[in-house]
Amino acid sequence: xxxxxxxxxxxxxxxxxxxxxxxxxxxxxxxxxxxxxxxxxxxxxxxxxxxxxxxxxxxxxxxxxxxxxxxxxxxxxxxxxxxxxxxxxxxxxxxxxxxxxxxxxxxxxxxxxxxxxxxxxxxxxxxxxxxxxxxxxxxxxxxxxxxxxxxxxxxxxxxxxxxxxxxxxxxxxxxxxx
Numbered sequence: 625x626x627x628x629x630x631x632x633x634x635x636x637x638x639x640x641x642x643x644x645x646x647x648x649x650x651x652x653x654x655x656x657x658x659x660x661x662x663x664x665x666x667x668x669x670x671x672x673x674x675x676x677x678x679x680x681x682x683x684x685x686x687x688x689x690x691x692x693x694x695x696x697x698x699x700x701x702x703x704x705x706x707x708x709x710x711x712x713x714x715x716x717x718x719x720x721x722x723x724x725x726x727x728x729x730x731x732x733x734x735x736x737x738x739x740x741x742x743x744x745x746x747x748x749x750x751x752x753x754x755x756x757x758x759x760x761x762x763x764x765x766x767x768x769x770x771x772x773x774x775x776x777x778x779x780x781x782x783x784x785x786x787x788x789x790x791x792x793x794x795x796x797x798x799x800x801x802x
Contacts, residue, residue, distance in 0.1 A: 626677045627670060628656035631685040642681035645710055651679050667696075674704045682711035761788065761796040769796070 628651035630642040637645075639658055646656055657670050667686060672678060678700070680686070686693060697716070700707060706717040761769055765786060772782045779797075783790050 625673070625675075626651050626655065626679060627672065628679045629659075629667065629670065629685065630656060630681065631659035631667075631687060633685065633687060637681060642685070645681050646679055649679055649708075649710055672700070672703070672705045677706045677708055677717065679708045679710065681709075683707070683709040683714065760792045766796075769793075 628643075628646040630639050630646065632639045632642070643653070643656060643658065647653060657667075667688075670678065683693075686696070688696060697707070701716070706715065708715040708717070765788075768786060769782055769788075772785065777785070779790070779793060782788065783793050
């Protein structure tokens with residue numbers, strides 16, 4: 625029996641497009657499981673039996689991490705159940721496609737890991753950039769601050785005369801003692 629599975633994600637086409645594609649591929653509409661709520665997967669509840677084929681629009685609709693996808697594929701393989709991904713042009717019934725399908729899932733997981741690393745790195749750089757602001761007292765202004773300090777002006781007077789925020793002045797002062 626040929627069954628279908630539709631699940632809309634941010635990476636896939638909408639459910640209507642997926643359903644139309646599955647129907648054109650020969651899946652009967654009454655044998656299509658459609659996920660209506662994100663995060664709730666009824667994938668494992670689909671009644672698949674030996675020799676069945678599960679047709680999906682693209683394999684990422686499973687929404688599984690690589691280890692989960694590998695377990696799921698292994699379970700289906702052991703039960704002699706096949707998966708066909710229309711957009712990926714993969715069918716696990718063909719031996720070379722089953723091998724490619726497993727490796728493609730590993731590559732996809734690696735891509736996700738790399739993206740996560742880049743996002744974390746970017747966030748870390750962004751966060752650090754916010755904590756380490758560029759110095760506001762430099763060049764001629766710094767020379768003027770030093771001159772006024774040498775003349776005995778108070779910090780408050782210097783800030784008023786040079787229109788410097790007190791916090792900026794105190795931050796500059798900390799860098800001078802380090």
